[in-house]
Amino acid sequence: xxxxxxxxxxxxxxxxxxxxxxxxxxxxxxxxxxxxxxxxxxxxxxxxxxxxxxxxxxxxxxxxxxxxxxxxxxxxxxxxxxxxxxxxxxxxxxxxxxxxxxxxxxxxxxxxxxxxxxxxxxxxxxxxxxxxxxxxxxxxxxxxxxxxxxxxxxxxxxxxxxxxxxxxxxxxxxxxxxxxxxxxxxxxxxxxxxxxxxxxxxxxxxxxxxxxxxxxxxxxxxxxxxxxxxxxxxxxxxxxxxxxxxxxxxxxxxxxxxxxxxxxxxxxxxxxxxxxxxxxxxxxxxxxxxxxxxxxxxxxxxxxxxxxxxxxxxxxxxxxxxxxxxxxxxxxxxxxxxxxxxxxxxxxxxxxxxxxxxxxxxxxxxxxxxxxxxxxxxxxxxxxxxxxxxxxxxxxxxxxxxxxxxxxxxxxxxxxxxxxxxxxxxxxxxxxxxxxxxxxxxxxxxxxxxxxxxxxxxxxx
Numbered sequence: 327x328x329x330x331x332x333x334x335x336x337x338x339x340x341x342x343x344x345x346x347x348x349x350x351x352x353x354x355x356x357x358x359x360x361x362x363x364x365x366x367x368x369x370x371x372x373x374x375x376x377x378x379x380x381x382x383x384x385x386x387x388x389x390x391x392x393x394x395x396x397x398x399x400x401x402x403x404x405x406x407x408x409x410x411x412x413x414x415x416x417x418x419x420x421x422x423x424x425x426x427x428x429x430x431x432x433x434x435x436x437x438x439x440x441x442x443x444x445x446x447x448x449x450x451x452x453x454x455x456x457x458x459x460x461x462x463x464x465x466x467x468x469x470x471x472x473x474x475x476x477x478x479x480x481x482x483x484x485x486x487x488x489x490x491x492x493x494x495x496x497x498x499x500x501x502x503x504x505x506x507x508x509x510x511x512x513x514x515x516x517x518x519x520x521x522x523x524x525x526x527x528x529x530x531x532x533x534x535x536x537x538x539x540x541x542x543x544x545x546x547x548x549x550x551x552x553x554x555x556x557x558x559x560x561x562x563x564x565x566x567x568x569x570x571x572x573x574x575x576x577x578x579x580x581x582x583x584x585x586x587x588x589x590x591x592x593x594x595x596x597x598x599x600x601x602x603x604x605x606x607x608x609x610x611x612x613x614x615x616x617x618x619x620x621x622x623x624x625x626x627x628x629x630x631x632x633x634x635x636x637x638x639x640x641x642x643x644x645x646x647x648x649x650x651x652x653x654x655x656x657x658x659x660x661x662x663x664x665x666x667x668x669x670x671x672x673x674x675x676x677x678x679x680x681x682x683x684x685x686x687x688x689x690x691x692x693x694x695x696x697x698x699x700x701x702x703x704x705x706x707x708x709x710x711x712x713x714x715x716x717x718x719x720x721x722x723x724x725x726x727x728x729x730x731x732x733x734x735x736x737x738x739x740x741x742x743x744x745x746x747x748x749x750x751x752x753x754x755x756x757x758x759x760x761x762x763x764x765x766x767x768x769x770x771x772x773x774x775x776x777x778x779x780x781x782x783x784x785x786x787x
Contacts, residue, residue, distance in 0.1 A: 390458025483651030575639025
């Protein structure tokens with residue numbers, strides 16, 4: 327499958343991401359979008375990322391713009407610094423997808439590119455872009471990591487996590503060092519685990535049983551209050567309780583929003599419906615899956631204390647919130663650290679385990695996983711038949727309860743009369759087919775998800 331735009335930028339196989347192609351998309355971005363005369367460039371820890379970043383940096387300079395090389399750092403850290411400078415950014419990352427793939431994430435001075443920007447970039451790819459007469463300058467900077475760390479230390483304070491023993495599953499996350507630094511700076515006793523110099527494609531929404539068992543073992547052996555981690559480029563979190571049980575991202579999101587005093591929530595249709603039942607927010611706006619859609623909904627909210635999150639846990643803050651120790655500036659891109667720090671600070675302030683804090687939320691549970699190596703054409707054909715043909719849909723879901731409603735906001739989301747939900751959707755940026763399930767117990771949600779994916783695999787075999 328050739329490189330293409332998905333919900334998180336350009337993605338493709340490394341062998342297809344040639345220097346000419348990377349330069350083409352970089353020039354198209356500079357032509358189609360505002361940039362503030364400079365571009366901040368960062369990368370994750372994949373083996374292919376340094377070379378791709380070098381191509382981006384050279385292309386920016388050739389276009390007559392200044393290139394600021396931030397090296398390896400979290401995507402939200404890059405976005406925070408570029409936005410404060412009023413300049414563009416390009417992050418070289420494939421996020422959670424396998425190491426044989428990579429990609430680019432583009433940021434305008436005012437935040438992530440929109441779907442309209444994507445169309446303009448694709449159009450600009452077909453237009454010649456002459457080199458500048460005077461090349462731009464290039465420099466290195468460590469300012470972004472410092473600013474990102476300071477954001478949390480200043481807002482939460484040195485005692486926010488005191489008394490908590492927190493494990494960090496480091497693997498190949500680009501945030502593995504900054505996570506430990508921030509958590510320690512907030513008073514936690516931090517223990518690091520499983521640092522890897524080989525890239526590991528950690529998907530925080532689809533953690534395998536063996537890894538889950540390892541989390542439980544670490545928590546028990548080291549008497550942890552929580553274990554945390556992120557995906558490869560650190561725009562989505564992973565948090566477990568003291569037993570090593572993963573707390574889903576669409577539970578971390580409401581907990582974070584509540585602790586910060588958000589009023590209006592924007593979240594994709596795939597997120598847990600417990601947020602509607604909480605009663606803590608003045609409104610909930612559901613969107614298609616992908617941060618551009620969440621951001622568009624947040625930007626449409628006028629004069630509201632608005633926050634957004636996705637089912638993967640990436641959190642977006644649209645207003646200046648008040649932390650325990652000081653103000654917390656807005657950051658309108660998916661962030662991993664805030665939905666890690668805020669729930670942990672809330673549990674420490676309440677003097678109760680994280681698992682107990684989770685039980686204060688309505689009893690709705692989600693489970694998600696995916697089938698890999700499913701071509702988009704096969705996925706679209708299968709899903710299209712279920713959407714268009716009620717008989718085919720009833721046959722496919724014959725083992726479920728009676729259908730009570732269908733939501734086609736993004737893929738196929740079916741609600742059944744027993745109040746369970748199954749949501750099927752092809753990935754927007756990888757050859758994967760995802761299933762989201764929701765029920766009144768975690769075990770039932772997992773069973774529904776597993777059985778449905780087995781049925782999808784059989785149908786596509």
